[in-house]
Structures are given as C-alpha cells and as structure tokens.
Amino acid sequence: MTTTKGLEGIVATTSAISSIIDDTLTYVGYNIDDLANHASFEEVIYLLWHQKLPNKNELNELKKELAENAALPEEVINHFKTYPIDKVHPMAALRTAVSLLGLYDEDADKMDEEANYHKAVRLQAKMPTIVTAFSRIRKGLSPIAPRTDLGFAANFLYMLTGDEPSDIAVEAFNKALVLHADHELNASTFTARVCVATLSDVYSGVTAAIGALKGPLHGGANEAVMKMLSEIGEVENAETYIREKLANKEKIMGFGHRVYRQGDPRAKHLREMSEKLTHITGQPKWYEMSVKVEEVVTSEKPLPPNVDFYSASVYHSLGIDHDLFTPIFAVSRVSGWLAHILEQYSNNRLIRPRAEYTGPGKQEYVELDKRS
Ligand SMILES: CC(=O)SCCNC(=O)CCNC(=O)[C@H](O)C(C)(C)COP(=O)(O)OP(=O)(O)OC[C@H]1O[C@@H](n2cnc3c(N)ncnc32)[C@H](O)[C@@H]1OP(=O)(O)O
Numbered sequence: 001m002t003t004t005k006g007l008e009g010i011v012a013t014t015s016a017i018s019s020i021i022d023d024t025l026t027y028v029g030y031n032i033d034d035l036a037n038h039a040s041f042e043e044v045i046y047l048l049w050h051q052k053l054p055n056k057n058e059l060n061e062l063k064k065e066l067a068e069n070a071a072l073p074e075e076v077i078n079h080f081k082t083y084p085i086d087k088v089h090p091m092a093a094l095r096t097a098v099s100l101l102g103l104y105d106e107d108a109d110k111m112d113e114e115a116n117y118h119k120a121v122r123l124q125a126k127m128p129t130i131v132t133a134f135s136r137i138r139k140g141l142s143p144i145a146p147r148t149d150l151g152f153a154a155n156f157l158y159m160l161t162g163d164e165p166s167d168i169a170v171e172a173f174n175k176a177l178v179l180h181a182d183h184e185l186n187a188s189t190f191t192a193r194v195c196v197a198t199l200s201d202v203y204s205g206v207t208a209a210i211g212a213l214k215g216p217l218h219g220g221a222n223e224a225v226m227k228m229l230s231e232i233g234e235v236e237n238a239e240t241y242i243r244e245k246l247a248n249k250e251k252i253m254g255f256g257h258r259v260y261r262q263g264d265p266r267a268k269h270l271r272e273m274s275e276k277l278t279h280i281t282g283q284p285k286w287y288e289m290s291v292k293v294e295e296v297v298t299s300e301k302p303l304p305p306n307v308d309f310y311s312a313s314v315y316h317s318l319g320i321d322h323d324l325f326t327p328i329f330a331v332s333r334v335s336g337w338l339a340h341i342l343e344q345y346s347n348n349r350l351i352r353p354r355a356e357y358t359g360p361g362k363q364e365y366v367e368l369d370k371r372s
C-alpha cells in the first residue's frame, strides 16, 4: 500500500461542476473572472445546480423560490436564545442551526431527485437568515425578516443591519459570494460528498461540510487574517511582524494553497475590492497593510495570497463583525456543497478509502487484573 498524506494529487471523483486546470478556475466551463465581473450570485447558484446559465424566466423563478423560502422556523430563532450566546462562535451556531432545520423539514429523509432539489433551495435560502438572525440576537436585537424585493447579496446586508445597503456594498458582497461559491474537491465539499455517499440526507451533508469549513486551514482562515491584520495594527509594523512569524516557522493565514501554484485567480478581484472599499471608508491602511504583508511573504516564500486573504479587509470595510467572515463563506459555498451533493446522489458509490496500518504487530490479550 502506498499512502499520500493529505490525499495530495489524488483524483477521488469525477465532477462536472467546477474545475481548476493550470491555475484557472471555471464553474461549468465559465471562467471565474467573467462570472466575478458580470454575474449575480443567483445566476451562479443556478449554474452550479443545473450546469447551465439561466434565462430570464429561470432566474426569476429561482429568485422567487429563494425569497419564498428565506424565513426561519420560529423554533430555530428560539433555539438561539437558549445558547450561552457570548461564548458561541457563529460557525458553531450555523452548524447547529442547519442540523436543527433538518428536524423541521418533513422531507428531510426523502431521497428522490425532486425532494432533494427542493431541500437545496430551502437550505440555500435560509443560510443568510440564520447568520444574520444569530448575529442580531447575540447583540440583543430582533432578527430582521428578509425582503422579497432585494437580491440575495443586498438582502444579506439588509438583514444584518436593517439599513438598505449602498450599491458599492452590494456589488462587493455579490462579487465575494460569486468567488466563494464552488472550488472543485476542497475539504468541505469532499466532506459533504463523503457524508451523502452513505445515502445520508442533505442536512447531514451540509452540517458536516460546515464543520470542515470552520477550521483555520480552510474557511476559518479569513477570520484569522483579520485577527493578524488587527495585531499588526499599522502598515509600518507589518514587515517585522511577518518576518518574525516566518522565522518561527508559523503559518501566515491567507497564503498558500494545495492546488494553485502561481496564485489563486480569485484573490485579485478581492484585492481590487479591498482597495476600493478601504478608500471609500477612509481606512486605506487595511488595504495597504495587506499589500505590505503580501510583499513580505512573497519575497520570502513562493506563497501567493489565497481567496481568504483580501476577503478579510473587504468584509471589514463592509462593517461586518470578524467572526461572521467564515459563516459568510458558508452562505456562498453552500451553493457548491449542494451542487456536489446532488451530483453525488445522481451517480453514487460509497466513498471508503483505506488506511495503511502503522500500529503494533500481533499482541496477546492480557486479562484486566493481570495488567501492570
Ligand atoms: C478557502 C481555503 O481553504 S484557501 C486556504 C486557507 N488556509 C490558509 O490560508 C491557511 C494558511 N495556509 C496553509 O496552511 C496551507 O498553505 C494550506 C493548508 C492552504 C495548504 O496546505 P498544504 O498543501 O498541505 O501545504 P503544507 O501545509 O504542507 O505546506 C507546505 C510548505 O509550505 C509552508 N507553508 C504553506 N502555507 C504556508 C503559510 N501560509 N505560511 C507559511 N508557510 C506556509 C509549510 O510550512 C510547508 O513548509 P515546509 O515544507 O518547510 O514544512
């Protein structure tokens, strides 16, 4: 048996959803640059779920379904109120809420294609409502009901604050959602596929995926980037801070990638947005500090920034609490998880690799009272 630590380079499935070839990312063949510059997040959801871009009617139908399904059962809202709220990370609350939602979906265990598609719509629609409701409840505020006249990106920002967001805020947030929607067989998507390949249900698959996204080597890196930038504090501190970390062999969050070698094609869009937004808010230091960190890291190691690096200063500039950054990643990535879950069901086989055993050889069992 040969083992490949971390399954690096192992091709574990076929998929028609997204591809990374020669550092180029496509969703169903559409280059991520074109989608980031032109598409709404709702178009991308449709693309990932149907493997084609929607026409106007199809898009309107999806938007209507998402709007109609956005409200949460009262039980989920009430559940939040029972948490030790100041100690609960919003990613843990999201993971629990998605699992809880499964209890209130009569079709949770129905496995036909139509039922699974409708569950996908319901979950996608409710993710922003969960994240924004939790964020408000922990501040002692009432959740804000979604508006049917706002798009997905605008609605998220509206439900968070109660104010209608500016055009630039909606543009930035929509772009971030488009860029985070899917990414081939990343750790959380693989987790979702492994889970549902046992023919477990959609809610279990998404709950498992949220757990995998939460870690700082994956989606959790965006919050960790903001923590690092806050610790650095001022642009002039960046160089010493980063050199010290590298000298101590510590990882710099938001850099490096398992698949990309020359760089993550999503990062440049977020870098541009970060520059624009930090100037609008009058806080260019977050962008300038990020650029300085990138300069120092890349002068030392061949480690370009990944999607998590500039998204931190983008979300910070939108006034979003830092511990909501990873839940926002999940609000977008659930579209990809759901696409992969539906694809896995459509051509399923249990996913069960092997482990190379490295423990002790044959041992004789010793009775409990004879053991030293
Ligand atoms: C949406 C996403 O999930 S994007 C990734 C988000 N995660 C992060 O930004 C966390 C920081 N980055 C990392 O930890 C890694 O680059 C990962 C997890 C993304 C990829 O990891 P792997 O492919 O397993 O690479 P691995 O961790 O083995 O690193 C290879 C080498 O590069 C170094 N390295 C990799 N990333 C970094 C980093 N961010 N900072 C410093 N050194 C790094 C490692 O220390 C290791 O060095 P060594 O060979 O001298 O021991």
Ligand SMILES: O=C([O-])CC(=O)C(=O)O
Pocket: 182, 183, 185, 186, 187, 218, 258, 259, 306, 307
């Ligand atoms: O693909 C990966 O390993 C991580 C990543 O960038 C993502 O999930 O967006």
